[in-house]
Amino acid sequence: MTLDLRERGRWLARNVLPHEALLRAKLRNMCLYDLDIEDVIQETYARFMTHQSLETIRYPRQYALLTARAIIIDHVRHSRVVSITSSGNLELLEIPAQDINSEERIEFRQEVETVMAALNELPEACRETLILRRIEGLPQKEVAARLKISEKTVEKYMATGVRLLINLFGRGGKVRANTSTTQESGYSEDVAKKPRD
Amino acid sequence: MSLKNQEIDGLAADWVARRDLATLSDAEEAEFQAWLAADARHLGAYGRAEAVLSRLERLNGAALDSPAPEAEEQPRWNRRRLVLTGGIAAGVATGWGIAQFLPKTIPEQAYSTAVGEFRKVVLADRSVVTLNTDTKINVRFTEELREIRLIQGEAFFEVAKNKNRPFIVSAGETQVRAVGTSFTVSLLPQKPVQVLVKEGVVELRRAGETVGIPVRASANIQAIAPIDAPIVTVAVPEEKLARNLAWQGGQIAFDNQSLEEAANEFARYSRVRIVVDPAISEKTITGLFATKDPVGFAKAAAAVLKLQVEVRESEVRIF
Numbered sequence: 001m002t003l004d005l006r007e008r009g010r011w012l013a014r015n016v017l018p019h020e021a022l023l024r025a026k027l028r029n030m031c032l033y034d035l036d037i038e039d040v041i042q043e044t045y046a047r048f049m050t051h052q053s054l055e056t057i058r059y060p061r062q063y064a065l066l067t068a069r070a071i072i073i074d075h076v077r078h079s080r081v082v083s084i085t086s087s088g089n090l091e092l093l094e095i096p097a098q099d100i101n102s103e104e105r106i107e108f109r110q111e112v113e114t115v116m117a118a119l120n121e122l123p124e125a126c127r128e129t130l131i132l133r134r135i136e137g138l139p140q141k142e143v144a145a146r147l148k149i150s151e152k153t154v155e156k157y158m159a160t161g162v163r164l165l166i167n168l169f170g171r172g173g174k175v176r177a178n179t180s181t182t183q184e185s186g187y188s189e190d191v192a193k194k195p196r197d
Numbered sequence: 198m199s200l201k202n203q204e205i206d207g208l209a210a211d212w213v214a215r216r217d218l219a220t221l222s223d224a225e226e227a228e229f230q231a232w233l234a235a236d237a238r239h240l241g242a243y244g245r246a247e248a249v250l251s252r253l254e255r256l257n258g259a260a261l262d263s264p265a266p267e268a269e270e271q272p273r274w275n276r277r278r279l280v281l282t283g284g285i286a287a288g289v290a291t292g293w294g295i296a297q298f299l300p301k302t303i304p305e306q307a308y309s310t311a312v313g314e315f316r317k318v319v320l321a322d323r324s325v326v327t328l329n330t331d332t333k334i335n336v337r338f339t340e341e342l343r344e345i346r347l348i349q350g351e352a353f354f355e356v357a358k359n360k361n362r363p364f365i366v367s368a369g370e371t372q373v374r375a376v377g378t379s380f381t382v383s384l385l386p387q388k389p390v391q392v393l394v395k396e397g398v399v400e401l402r403r404a405g406e407t408v409g410i411p412v413r414a415s416a417n418i419q420a421i422a423p424i425d426a427p428i429v430t431v432a433v434p435e436e437k438l439a440r441n442l443a444w445q446g447g448q449i450a451f452d453n454q455s456l457e458e459a460a461n462e463f464a465r466y467s468r469v470r471i472v473v474d475p476a477i478s479e480k481t482i483t484g485l486f487a488t489k490d491p492v493g494f495a496k497a498a499a500a501v502l503k504l505q506v507e508v509r510e511s512e513v514r515i516f
Contacts, residue, residue: 005216009247013255017248038202039238045248046241073500115255133217134253140218155214162210165249 008049015060016048018111020170023064035075041170044068118168126161129154202242208232209242213250309333310350313466313489315447324364327353329383329444330466330488351383353445356397367404371422374400374411381442385465389423393433393441401428440485449488453481456498456515463491471495474516477504 020041027037044067048054057063119127125147132143133154144151212229215221221229233239308328310316316328321338328334332350336343340362345354347368356364358377366373368384371392378397384390392401392414400411401420412428414420417438422428433441440450449466451459457478460471466488480502486494492506495513499506507514 005243005247006251009213009244010251010254012244012248013251017245017252020245036202042202042205042238042241042245044241045244046237049240049244111255115252119253130250130253134250135256151218155218158214158218159207159210162213162246162249163207165252166206166210166245169249169252170245 005049008054011054012045012048015054015057016045016064017169018114019061019064022061023068024170026065027068030072035072040068040071043071047071114169118165121168122161122164125149126157126164129157130161133158202238205236205238205242206246209239209246212243213246217250305335305337307333307335312468315445322359322362323357325355327355327445329353347382347384349384351381351385351444353379353381353442355379369422370404370424371428372402372404374402380414389421392420392422393438394418394420395438395442443485444488447488448485449494450485451482453483455479455481456502459494459498463488463494467491468511470512472512472514474514477502477516480504 023044024037024041027040044064047067048064051057119130122130128147129143132138132146133140138146140151140154143154147154149157212232215225216229233243308316308318308326310328310330310332312331314328314330318326318328320326320336320343322343324343326334326336326345329351332352333348334352335346335348337346338344343359343362343364345352345364345366347366352366354364354366354375356375356378360376364375366375366382368382368390371390373380373382373392375397378394378399380392380394380397380399382390382392392399394414394416396416398413398415399420400413401422402409402411403422412420412430414430417433417435418430419433419441420428420430437452440452443450449462451462454462455478456473459482460473463471467490469491471491471494482498482502484497486497492508492513495506495508495515498504499515505516507516
């Protein structure tokens with residue numbers, strides 16, 4: 001594989017990740033049957049990772065939605081299962097021509113606020129590690145020394161931070177609910193249980 | 198998010214962290230490449246994890262490389278501010294539970310739904326009845342019996358356990374007796390009474406028939422009671438059961454049904470008629486659709502089967 005993963009990641013960070021929550025919301029509205037939304041999203045990213053020339057994509061948000069749509073149609077054609085149920089069906093993933101450019105550009109301030117808000121949700125050790133490594137740009141060794149942790153732990157905190165941020169970014173910043181369910185799982189099922197005699 | 202996807206994201210995060218912090222050894226690089234190749238989703242998950250890490254650089258990189266005009270008040274990265282605002286995010290308040298007061302004895306009650314409507318009714322014994330489109334039931338509770346008459350349509354019953362007070366649903370000439378279980382009963386025009394059991398066991402017999410052994414139907418069994426033939430039972434696979442109960446979520450499920458049959462099924466739920474060109478009425482469709490959206494169904498079916506759709510005021514034509 002010759003593609004430069006990090007460069008592509010950087011492009012995705014600017015052009016696709018900020019729209020992931022929108023994409024997920026639209027997919028959710030479609031009520032996909034026997035097709036996991038998360039699979040569609042991962043495959044959408046995969047298509048960007050193998051795209052010949054990302055720089056030629058003028059409207060990445062639109063392109064991401066159309067890619068998801070193409071993935072669903074492929075799935076539908078392949079399995080002959082129509083997976084679209086909602087009122088808007090596939091049209092949900094289309095953007096009216098006059099709106100194509102409207103929300104495409106991500107405002108700088110909004111972007112900074114989103115990233116800060118997400119970082120705030122992380123456990124302190126993960127947050128500190130990510131800040132020292134990726135914002136202040138320190139090498140692993142120095143991050144470890146500053147935080148008085150082992151280099152291995154730096155890696156662990158970083159991976160945990162990324163994992164949590166995947167969820168935080170992907171769900172558009174309504175983040176508390178997601179991080180807390182991992183600790184309090186089972187809560188809603190218990191409450192929802194019907195009384196039986 | 199399914200566990201599987203979350204696991205993939207976790208592995209992608211591990212790899213991103215490792216690759217960011219140090220150069221991988223040849224063996225590690227081979228391991229990484231093998232992981233990427235193992236599943237089509239891995240590359241996507243990895244790309245997103247890279248993107249997540251890169252996005253953090255917006256906090257410093259932006260100030261350096263983008264003299265963006267819209268950023269009138271470029272906040273320089275400030276860790277203290279981050280930490281200070283950290284504890285403010287509010288928890289999620291969840292409000293569960295509908296407390297519904299119900300008297301112990303109630304006279305006969307009628308419940309119904311219009312075309313395209315659904316309704317969930319909690320009965321006095323805490324059994325729950327879900328009425329599908331265009332359905333009518335009467336409910337009569339006495340000390341000894343819980344009696345429901347399905348007058349037309351389809352209903353799903355989740356019966357609260359009470360051995361001393363059987364729960365009996367009558368539909369046409371058929372009686373379905375349950376103790377604690379969940380099942381649907383349907384009484385539709387030109388069709389025999391059908392009973393589909395999701396949990397537990399029910400017993401079926403003809404009204405007025407007091408001798409003889411009732412027909413038992415347990416979970417994942419469908420019982421069909423034609424007017425002039427014996428009651429028969431068939432096993433129903435789990436997926437089919439789920440499909441048959443899809444209407445409770447306002448959905449309609451098809452598994453290789455002809456467009457003709459699909460159009461008839463939609464007719465139960467909506468005044469907007471689906472008209473299928475006879476030339477293609479035998480083409481089959483599979484999938485889950487919104488009961489209240491025949492037009493959406495027609496468009497989706499046309500997209501898959503490469504057909505045309507014409508939407509008019511009170512009908513939608515597929516050809």
